[in-house]
Amino acid sequence: MKKIAVLTSGGDSPGMNAAVRAVVRKALFHDVEVYGVYQGYLGLLNNNIKPMERGSVGDKIQRGGTFLQSARCPEFKDREVRQRGIDNLNALGIEGLVVVGGDGSYRGAQRLSEEGIKTIGIPGTIDNDINGTDFTIGFDTALNTIIDAIDKIRDTASSHERTFIVEVMGRDAGDLALWSALAGGAETVLVPEHKKDIKEVADKIQQGIERGKKHSIIIVAEGVMTGEECADQLKKYINVDTRVSVLGHMQRGGSPSGVDRVLASRLGAYAVELLMAGESGLAVGIQNNKLTKTKFEDIFSTQHVLDERMYRLTNELSI
Numbered sequence: 001m002k003k004i005a006v007l008t009s010g011g012d013s014p015g016m017n018a019a020v021r022a023v024v025r026k027a028l029f030h031d032v033e034v035y036g037v038y039q040g041y042l043g044l045l046n047n048n049i050k051p052m053e054r055g056s057v058g059d060k061i062q063r064g065g066t067f068l069q070s071a072r073c074p075e076f077k078d079r080e081v082r083q084r085g086i087d088n089l090n091a092l093g094i095e096g097l098v099v100v101g102g103d104g105s106y107r108g109a110q111r112l113s114e115e116g117i118k119t120i121g122i123p124g125t126i127d128n129d130i131n132g133t134d135f136t137i138g139f140d141t142a143l144n145t146i147i148d149a150i151d152k153i154r155d156t157a158s159s160h161e162r163t164f165i166v167e168v169m170g171r172d173a174g175d176l177a178l179w180s181a182l183a184g185g186a187e188t189v190l191v192p193e194h195k196k197d198i199k200e201v202a203d204k205i206q207q208g209i210e211r212g213k214k215h216s217i218i219i220v221a222e223g224v225m226t227g228e229e230c231a232d233q234l235k236k237y238i239n240v241d242t243r244v245s246v247l248g249h250m251q252r253g254g255s256p257s258g259v260d261r262v263l264a265s266r267l268g269a270y271a272v273e274l275l276m277a278g279e280s281g282l283a284v285g286i287q288n289n290k291l292t293k294t295k296f297e298d299i300f301s302t303q304h305v306l307d308e309r310m311y312r313l314t315n316e317l318s319i
């Protein structure tokens, strides 16, 4: 393979730049020409494709967001629209494409692979909700951002003897909520994968107060309900001074952690190796600290599952 391209797609995540850097540098190391597609699949359709040099990815490893930019592009599901993107790649002689994104982005990559462009996916999302990998790029950084916020919220919660509800990202997956609840020492966590009665939450807060607890932290994943809804429901059962903190998109920003930079670098380089070996229709990942490849169809065939033991542990430790 002589020419490849790389794009970032879907919601950005810290470490995407490190992944693009690894793809570009690994390709150049092996004398493979490499192009950057700006604005994800939208840029592919608009021919926003530029050659990448060694320096194009200099001073990027520590930056949050994605310098290639990202865009949601629902029209890419349309076969005829997609063909425009394929024509743009063909015109430049690009045979392989690395897509950094979530599983929506993988679906586009799978279709391109079926239509003649060799594609490899790299898991980039803060949600950690992609099968075939233990961790996605950006999860660790977002987790640390949330923990930092919880620690600060705890200070003021304690000063005022308040119950804080912290709403974190995660529409369908509770990983960010669960890990941050465990690491932040929260009293309760609400995740989309488990239905929890708010009365049960209220009872737990009440029991804590009776034992002398001065403040409480409840973590709620946005996919369960909003923080405000949670506060309203809680008020039906318990009379506590409550405040809500919605962390929002700050969870997606910031300089990537060391763990995310290393993961992104390993996965980016591995994606290039696979393309050079003529492979396609695969996503790379890390499982038990080993680099792995999984067919897109296998990634889509099952739901992402929450770590049940960790869920139980979080509840056990927050008595």
Ligand code: F6P
Residues within 6 Å of the ligand: 011, 102, 125, 126, 127, 169, 170, 171, 222, 252
């Ligand atoms: O998929 C990552 C994610 O950050 C989700 O956790 C969140 O629900 C969503 O993206 C927000 O998307 P947008 O930035 O398009 O509002």
